[in-house]
Amino acid sequence: MNIRHIFFDLDNTLWDHRKNARLTLEILFKRYKVEELHQITFEDFHTAYDIVNEDLWAKIRDEEIDKEYLQKHRFYDTFLKFNIDDFELSQKFEHHFLDEIIAFNEVVPGTFEILDYLKAKNYPLHIITNGFHEVTHRKIDGAKLTNYFETVTSADEVGVRKPNPKIFDYALNLANATKEESILIGDDWIADFQGAKNYGLDVIFFDVFKEKQDLKDIKRIENLIEIEDYL
Numbered sequence: 506m507n508i509r510h511i512f513f514d515l516d517n518t519l520w521d522h523r524k525n526a527r528l529t530l531e532i533l534f535k536r537y538k539v540e541e542l543h544q545i546t547f548e549d550f551h552t553a554y555d556i557v558n559e560d561l562w563a564k565i566r567d568e569e570i571d572k573e574y575l576q577k578h579r580f581y582d583t584f585l586k587f588n589i590d591d592f593e594l595s596q597k598f599e600h601h602f603l604d605e606i607i608a609f610n611e612v613v614p615g616t617f618e619i620l621d622y623l624k625a626k627n628y629p630l631h632i633i634t635n636g637f638h639e640v641t642h643r644k645i646d647g648a649k650l651t652n653y654f655e656t657v658t659s660a661d662e663v664g665v666r667k668p669n670p671k672i673f674d675y676a677l678n679l680a681n682a683t684k685e686e687s688i689l690i691g692d693d694w695i696a697d698f699q700g701a702k703n704y705g706l707d708v709i710f711f712d713v714f715k716e717k718q719d720l721k722d723i724k725r726i727e728n729l730i731e732i733e734d735y736l
């Protein structure tokens with residue numbers, strides 16, 4: 506294997522979206538007195554949000570809905586699960602959520618260790634993200650990741666999301682890299698793993714939830730530092 510260019514997914518591969526979202530939601534939940542006014546605990550709210558949000562992101566990835574639909578629905582549908590039909594409240598959550606999440610900069614454990622390791626081995630590093638363009642650079646800057654990466658490809662800019670092959674094409678062109686000398690590392694089985702495979706790109710699956718332990722013939726890690734076994 507003659508890998509040179511390494512492409513990382515951003516959300517939940519390096520930037521800890523789950524943790525940062527939880528911290529942001531805790532603040533909004535308190536600010537709008539949701540527990541007092543609606544008798545919902547934060548844990549129940551957060552669990553419901555997580556399910557709604559993951560489901561909507563899967564639909565965005567599968568091109569069933571667009572970004573606007575997600576932004577209208579992720580909090581509205583979450584509140585509906587508790588029989589609260591309040592579009593205005595849900596939109597307050599949405600706007601403040603996007604604005605305030607970037608105040609949190611938690612990264613996935615092992616992020617800086619593995620990036621330093623790969624940098625020291627002179628691999629050019631890149632990002633391909635399905636996240637929203639308006640927050641991508643603020644996340645990368647806020648988490649002090651900017652200097653590690655040569656290029657950043659944001660799905661919003663390209664107009665398609667992973668696993669669509671066009672975004673891999675765009676990112677590799679931007680990086681001046683060929684498929685044969687490139688590898689992707691990401692946590693989404695469909696967007697990252699299958700997307701890269703179908704495009705003809707080598708891939709390491711970051712199996713955060715240990716869902717693919719049975720698959721012995723793929724490159725798979727459960728912690729970022731295990732990337733050292735492959736690169």
Ligand SMILES: [Mg+2]
Pocket residue numbers: 514515516517518691692693
């Ligand atoms: Mg991800």
